[in-house]
Amino acid sequence: MELDDAILHLEESLSDEKKEWSCESCKQEHVQLLNWLKDYKSLIERPKAEWVYKKFDEDTGIANSCFCSRCGYPQGQVYLDFCAKCGADMR
Secondary structure, three states: OOHHHHHHHHHHHHHOOOOOOOOHHHHHHHHHHHHHHHHHHHHHOOOEOOEEEEEEOOOOOOEEEEEEOOOOOEEEOOOOOEOOOOOOEOO
């Protein structure tokens, strides 16, 4: 089963009004699993980018800083795993 198939299966199960759950906690666990799978999918589908070091950026006037190659956000001199503005994966 692929990730999208699992998400679709859970969405269908949870939206089926005729489905009888053995207990409310079982249904809530399915809701939590669906949320986790959606979060995981958004993480693995995150756009890729890289930090670009510039001695001086003409557009912003910022010196000695790293900028996101996707959105141009100035990060400073610290290399993080994700861009704080667009969320791009920098790893």
